[in-house]
Amino acid sequence: MPDPEIRMRKMVEALRENQYRITPQRLAILKVLAESKGHPSVESIYEQVKTNFPTTSLATIYKNVAVLKDLHQLLELGFSDDSNRYDGNKPYDHPHVVCTVCRKILDPDISALADMTQELTRETGFAITRHRLDFFGICPDCQARQ
Amino acid sequence: MPDPEIRMRKMVEALRENQYRITPQRLAILKVLAESKGHPSVESIYEQVKTNFPTTSLATIYKNVAVLKDLHQLLELGFSDDSNRYDGNKPYDHPHVVCTVCRKILDPDISALADMTQELTRETGFAITRHRLDFFGICPDCQARQ
DNA sequence: TTTTAATGGAAAATGATTATCAATAAATAG
DNA sequence: CTATTTATTGATAATCATTTTCCATTAAAA
Missing domain, CATH: 3.30.1490.190 (Ferric-uptake regulator, C-terminal dimerisarion domain)
Known part of the structure; x- marks a missing residue:
């Protein structure tokens, strides 16, 4: 099983364990996070998710990113001069x-x-x-x- | 000669070399920067300078910090969730x-x-x-x- | 079928930083 | 020492883009 798939299952599991509902938009966001290598921004996740779900709202991305961060499934990299970037593969401190x-x-x-x-x-x-x-x-x- | 004094002279020198005027407010800001150990914020510099120059404006602190940064006399540490902090003692990258x-x-x-x-x-x-x-x-x- | 979390779209907030401009004062030449 | 030039100051208003909030609508879960 490829790495991204393992990560997706892990994240879905974390969501279920905490009584979050599994929606198609949520899965699409997880997929982007699990497959991304370059640490996407919210905007970048949004663009990618929209190719499959054109009506997805930016607010939905923000809300899901917040949920995943709370569940420690996502590492947030804040920059004072740029938008936040996210690491869904290694959600722990690293260089x-x-x-x-x-x-x-x-x-x-x-x-x-x-x-x-x-x-x-x-x-x-x-x-x-x-x-x-x-x-x-x-x-x-x-x-x-x- | 104590370290802070050496730093102040160095910074004054850099200002003079670049045709910046030496004002009392400017000197007070340099003094705070040279003597601070905890990497002050603009707000903190402001509070400290005001004890000697009560009419000093926050804008003046911002403008002077920008000048010193341009002259590479100040290291700026930006935080995405907090205001910037400044290092006037070691104006180069370090942990x-x-x-x-x-x-x-x-x-x-x-x-x-x-x-x-x-x-x-x-x-x-x-x-x-x-x-x-x-x-x-x-x-x-x-x-x-x- | 029922409950209620999640979504989408838009509006609002956020708050540190930058811009503005009249008043002040540093620098320098005569 | 005085006058001139112009950078600097101080007070306030404006900005900026990201992120959060709002709420009616939709749909996941059981």
Whole structure:
């Protein structure tokens, strides 16, 4: 079973467990989230869902994203100068690389992180609970285009 | 000479070099920025400057912060759910620890970072130009209060 | 069939930041 | 030291796009 399908089932399960109803629009949103690699915005989810359900409302996307976030099935990446982006595949803290040209966001495979939180706790006395690690640059595609 | 004074001179120098006028309000803002440890917001700078210059306008703080940012004398930390915070002491990318209770922001001494960008470049093919690394938790003061 | 959550469409809120402009004062040359 | 120029200040109004709210209609669940 492909990864996106596993994620969809997991999310549907979370919805059912919490007495949320399974609507076609909801499933379409889950599908987009489970299949997206670039961390879509609400607007982008909206555009994709509309290809199958042309009457879908933007408000519906917002409401469903909020539900999934509450159920911890969605990681929200807020940007002060851009709209929020969502990660439905790894709904837990992890580093991201952000292309400053095409705005796509990817998950790097990175190892050197685990120690960092420990070092910080020792260094600062903070009880670290979460992190947000963004690296900005130009992706291979956009480099090639220039 | 204490660190804050060195920073103030550096910032005044940058202003002069770029034909900006040295006003008392401007100096008061630089002083707050050079002496602050917790990465103040515009509002916080405003409150502090007003103790010496009660007629200072919030707009003046905004305008001066923008000037200093342009001159690369100030690091701006934007938050999607909170107002911007400013670092006048280390106006270049570096990790931060953010207290989720009192909202203070500190600079940890951390070593394990240098490699990360290299590993990312190799891993993703991105040409990394900058980063934003925030660790969230509860500071020692707020832990003690609970 | 009944209950009530979810949807769709539009309007409203949000609140930090930016723009405006008359009044003030820093810089500089004579 | 004085005059001139023009950047800066202060007070307020305007902006901005995203996100939230509203409510009548629709449809999922049992």
